[in-house]
Amino acid sequence: MATDQTRYDAFVERVERLTYLQGASGVLSWDQQVMMPEGGTPARSRQLSTLSTMGHELLTNDEMAADLDALEADDSLVDPQQAxxxxxxxxxxxxxxxxxxxxERTSRATSEALGVWEEAKAEDDFDLFAPKLEELIQLKRDYAEHVDPxxxxxxxxxADYEPYLDLDTAERVLTRLREELVPLVDRIRESDVELAVDAFSGQFDTERQQAASRDAxxxxGYDWDRGRLDVSSHPFTSGNQFDARVTTRFDESDPLxxxxxxxxxxxxAQYMLxxxxxxxxxxxxxxRDLTVHESQSRLWENHVGRTEEWWGLFLPTFTDHxxxxxxxPRDAYEAANQVYEDNLIRVEADELTYHMHIVLRFEIERDLIAGDLDVSEVPQVWNDKMEEYLGVRPETDxxxxxxxxxxSHANFGYFPTYSLGSVLAAQLDSAVREDLDLSTxxxxxxFEPLREWLYEHVHRHGARYTTPELVEQATGEEYTADHFLDYVTEKYERLYDL
Incomplete structure (x- = not known):
């Protein structure tokens, strides 16, 4: 039968209204983390919870359900429409x-929790945040119970963050990374090679750092007409293909x-744009969800920004500031790729020990959601796992x-996608280098050839394909950790002369 184009068009209009509403929530969330005055939380939490409820109603109303039923029965829909x-x-x-x-209650609770988390972190007082964390855990348990008891x-x-690679796949990847990276890190720590770790020691003015980041x-090739750089307590990106904003944070002792x-x-941001x-x-x-999203950020961070070629290019600009x-450039390359002994902070971690941070968080939040770990136990268990996996124990919460x-955003289940994305980044990098002389x-x-390759193989497809389908389309093979493990083994054995 012929496609009911009128129904499909009306359906798309409903979907677009939902997207625009969610986009408005995104802007309000960005503002809360970047520009909103500290006293704005009571109003902002109500604004966000109202928009969240409206979006939920648009997605679940009878008209949307009827459209989906009718369109699924229409066997003449073309592939993009089916997607x-x-x-x-x-x-x-x-x-x-x-x-x-x-x-509505979850949205309001997360908006309120953000300010509490920021205060608790600034005061180094987990007890301030613990009641909010307990509330959010219970809300997400209730949510999961409703979705699939x-x-x-x-x-x-x-599955909210990665619907097409199941949790068993994530656990297999994380287990393999733990089993293969920990021995590599041990070998590195036994090495007599001393990298140029002091190349960027000292104090670095944060305004100059921000100028250097803008130059980077x-x-x-960042499109400033559709983006901006701001400061936030935790680096993040927000937006869409017309407005993709990035934030970072600055430490006077750590310009890298x-x-x-x-x-x-x-x-x-480049993925969004x-x-x-x-x-x-x-x-x-x-x-296409967070595994693919994270693959884009980790590809640029690690397979571009941590290379010796990048530092040969960018070091003169950095030293201008x-x-x-x-x-x-070799000194900078070594400093950017050192494997730390005192690796406490995930966002400052090296490529190898980074994944032990993810394993730690994954195990803790899985036990929290299952009810096998009490919130009051989190600091102790966190510190114990940090000592076990990374050989260092935090002195403060x-x-x-x-x-x-x-x-604080109730993003339980998010963390595994960081490692899944890093693995995919290496797989994409391997495919890129078959087509491009990327190092040169x-x-x-x-950088235009790389941006064009990623657009052609990843970005332009949006969410048309599932994650496994997109990976196979882009790389010619199934999702695998092999490329990542080969890449880090070769790189770090050369760096540390293993």
Whole structure:
């Protein structure tokens, strides 16, 4: 039968209205983290909870359900249309099981929790945040129970961030990383090689760091007409293909931390800006969830921003801002890739020990959601696992269990996608280098070929394909950790002469 174009068009209009409403919530959330005065939380929490409830109602109303039923029965829909219906159906089926009042209470609680987390971190007082964390955990348990009472609640939450790679896949990848990276880190720590770790020691003015970060974004090709750089307590990117904003944070003693975070967020923003303009408002103009999103940021951060070619290109610009720095590109490369002994902070971690941070968080939040760990036990368990996995014990909760923003957003199930995305970044990098002389192009500051490759193979597809389908389309093979493990083994054995 012929496609009911009138119904499909009306359906798309509903989906677009939902997307625009969610986008408005995103801007308010960005403002809360970047510009809103400290006293604005009571009003902002009500604004966000109202928009969240309205979005939930748009997604779950009878008209949306009827459209989905009718369009799924229409066997003449073409592939892109089928993808739109598939993605909205997945969202609808999960959301329709969740009461609106639970959506509103969760939104308000997360908005309030953000300010409490920031205060608790500043005061180094986990007890300030603990009641909010308990509330958010219970709200997310209730949510998972409504979505699928027969499933592992943590698996339900994980599927909000990565719906097409299941939790078993995530656990297999994390287990493999733990089993293969820990021995590599041990070998590195036994090495007699001393890298140029002091190349960027000293104090670095944060305004100059921000100027250097802007220059890094210029070098990579950031579109300032559709983006901006701001400061936040935790680096993040927010927006869409018309407005993709990045934030970072600055530490006077760690200029490389801010710079790598900025390059990382550029990867997220570049993905957003590469999504199809003419499909904005539908899944065809939306990203393919967090594993793919994180692959873009980690590709730019690690496979571009941590290379010796990048430092050969960018070091002169950096030293324009900090002329007292006396370092060669090799020195900068070694400093940017050192494996730390005292690796406390995830966003400042090296490529290898980073994944032990993810394993730690994954295990803790999985036990919290399952009820196998009490909130009051989190600081002790966190510190114990940090000592076991990373060989270092936090002296404060601010540099321990309060360091990440995610739990204040109730983003339980998010953390595994960081490692999944890093693995995919290496797989994409391997495919890129079969087509491009990427090292030469980085050295010359020619980033357009890489941006075009990623657009052609990843960005332009939006959410048309599932994650496994997109990975196979882009790389010619199934999702695998092999490329990542080969990449880090070869790189760090050379660095540390193993």
């Amino acid at each position: 739109v219906v598939r993605e909205v159906r997945r969202q609808h089926d999960r959301a329709v099981r969740v009461p609106s009042d639970l959506v 027969d499933a592992d609640p943590y698996a339900v939450l994980f 974004l210029d070098t990579l 931390g801010a710079l790598t975070a900025t390059v990382h967020e550029f990867g997220h 590469g999504l199809p303009d003419d499909h904005y408002g539908t899944p065809l103009g939306d990203d 900090f002329p007292d720095v006396e370092a060669t 601010a540099e321990g269990c309060l360091q990440d923003i995610h739990w 192009q980085i050295r010359a500051g020619e």
